[in-house]
Amino acid sequence: MKDNPIIVGLDIGTTKITTVIGEVGDDGSVDIIGEGTVPSEGMKRGAVVNLERATGAIRQSVQAAERVSGVRVASVFVSVAGNHVKAITSHGLAAIRRHQEISQADVDRAIENARAVPLDPNLEIIHTLPQEYVVDGQEGIKSAVGMHGVRLEVDVHIVAGTAGPLLNLRRCVQEAGLKVEGFVLQALASGLATLEAAEQSQTVVVIDMGGGTTDVGVFKRGNLAHSACIPIGGDHVTADLAQILKLPHEEAENVKRRYGAAVPELADPDLTLEITTANGSTHAISAFELSRIIKPRLTEIFGMVRDEIDQALGPVELVAQGVVLTGGASSLRGIPELARDRFRLPVRVGRPRGIGGLTDIVSGPAHAGGVGLVLYGIGQDGKVPVSVFRPEEPATPPPAPQPQPAAKASSEAKKEAGAVTVATPAPSQPAPKKDKESGNLLTKVRGFFKDWM
Ligand SMILES: Nc1ncnc2c1ncn2[C@@H]1O[C@H](COP(=O)(O)OP(=O)(O)OP(=O)(O)O)[C@@H](O)[C@H]1O
Numbered sequence: 366m367k368d369n370p371i372i373v374g375l376d377i378g379t380t381k382i383t384t385v386i387g388e389v390g391d392d393g394s395v396d397i398i399g400e401g402t403v404p405s406e407g408m409k410r411g412a413v414v415n416l417e418r419a420t421g422a423i424r425q426s427v428q429a430a431e432r433v434s435g436v437r438v439a440s441v442f443v444s445v446a447g448n449h450v451k452a453i454t455s456h457g458l459a460a461i462r463r464h465q466e467i468s469q470a471d472v473d474r475a476i477e478n479a480r481a482v483p484l485d486p487n488l489e490i491i492h493t494l495p496q497e498y499v500v501d502g503q504e505g506i507k508s509a510v511g512m513h514g515v516r517l518e519v520d521v522h523i524v525a526g527t528a529g530p531l532l533n534l535r536r537c538v539q540e541a542g543l544k545v546e547g548f549v550l551q552a553l554a555s556g557l558a559t560l561e562a563a564e565q566s567q568t569v570v571v572i573d574m575g576g577g578t579t580d581v582g583v584f585k586r587g588n589l590a591h592s593a594c595i596p597i598g599g600d601h602v603t604a605d606l607a608q609i610l611k612l613p614h615e616e617a618e619n620v621k622r623r624y625g626a627a628v629p630e631l632a633d634p635d636l637t638l639e640i641t642t643a644n645g646s647t648h649a650i651s652a653f654e655l656s657r658i659i660k661p662r663l664t665e666i667f668g669m670v671r672d673e674i675d676q677a678l679g680p681v682e683l684v685a686q687g688v689v690l691t692g693g694a695s696s697l698r699g700i701p702e703l704a705r706d707r708f709r710l711p712v713r714v715g716r717p718r719g720i721g722g723l724t725d726i727v728s729g730p731a732h733a734g735g736v737g738l739v740l741y742g743i744g745q746d747g748k749v750p751v752s753v754f755r756p757e758e759p760a761t762p763p764p765a766p767q768p769q770p771a772a773k774a775s776s777e778a779k780k781e782a783g784a785v786t787v788a789t790p791a792p793s794q795p796a797p798k799k800d801k802e803s804g805n806l807l808t809k810v811r812g813f814f815k816d817w818m
Pocket residue numbers: 377378379380381382405410411446574575576577578579598599600601603618621622623692693694695696697698730731734
């Protein structure tokens with residue numbers, strides 16, 4: 366029996382390091398056969414700050430995925446993000462001789478011309494991603510080879526990383542006994558994992574909200590056309606809560622996940638938390654107030670995303686048709702509503718799709734990066750593999766903008782926040798499904814809070 370190709374993604378984040386092992390079938394379909402996630406160590410905002418600790422965590426994550434899959438990992442596609450990554454879009458031109466078809470060599474020449482921009486010598490190119498081609502002024506051409514014309518133009522999105530941080534990352538991976546198959550921009554990987562078929566013909570903003578960074582990718586008809594990394598993420602929301610509520614970071618994180626909301630109007634109006642601080646004093650805070658602490662940081666992040674796109678491409682609501690939020694921090698209640706308000710566009714939460722195998726383990730938005738690395742590895746051309754959009758999986762069109770009436774919104778929030786009643790379930794109600802996480806959370810939280818329903 367022949368072995369199918371194995372592609373491994375190593376998503377080195379600020380809060381977690383995830384290894385995803387994918388097996389590619391004969392028809393190009395991908396089955397996830399291994400996953401390993403460990404808390405991140407030695408990383409800060411996308412850069413290695415402690416080689417030894419980062420190497421150790423990478424090793425643990427890969428070993429965990431190896432144990433699940435029974436596969437020995439030799440090489441990996443590694444995610445890259447952070448302030449040290451720079452991206453520009455450059456224009457390339459190639460003249461075509463009269464009466465000749467455009468050849469691959471002409472296309473390569475146009476791309477090469479676009480690459481010939483003066484770059485800081487300290488930068489190492491990670492991606493050269495051609496957009497659509499223009500032949501004699503005719504725009505929107507996906508493949509120019511074989512066409513007739515005298516002037517071939519192409520916009521190329523060039524992503525480069527500073528040599529030092531890339532070397533550090535490569536060293537950690539190598540020290541963990543692995544070969545770097547390639548570096549992949551986090552925003553590109555997240556887009557490959559989450560974009561739906563209908564979005565391949567639109568301009569869509571993918572926002573991966575992680576712990577330490579928010580990675581932005583603007584995909585024009587399936588091509589990454591603009592990217593940026595904002596050095597703020599969900600951990601800053603937690604830090605704000607910890608500081609204002611005078612709680613340890615871990616408790617603030619629990620409170621955020623369990624009771625937090627991005628929009629005060631979506632917080633449970635009947636929920637009040639009683640907080641006991643480290644020195645023994647107690648104070649009460651309503652879920653509404655809690656959300657008022659959370660919202661400004663998220664508004665700041667969305668504002669920075671907006672400014673970034675406005676400056677590079679023009680007003681976001683004019684250049685894009687939708688926003689896809691992904692990454693762990695996009696799980697916060699009310700975040701799509703806040704984003705919808707800020708961007709004035711349809712917003713959805715993007716989860717990895719188009720894969721088989723251990724889908725239950727990698728189906729959350731926090732796994733978009735890891736799964737996207739595997740999907741990148743298939744074609745390595747920065748495009749969503751065709752196999753992902755199987756005919757039997759019709760595309761889900763992006764939701765139409767639906768400003769939610771306040772009354773409906775709060776009743777929905779109440780239903781969701783009803784999970785809090787896990788502590789004291791009403792006898793008439795079936796006990797909510799207890800996952801491992803909420804089980805742990807309640808035990809931890811109970812020492813600090815009393816919930817009033
Ligand atoms: N259910 C949840 N509700 C709210 N926030 C959540 C939830 N689950 C995870 N988060 C937040 O998501 C963030 C981590 O996201 P993710 O796992 O995508 O980060 P990362 O990939 O490690 O970091 P980065 O991409 O910034 O390097 C944390 O700030 C965490 O608080």
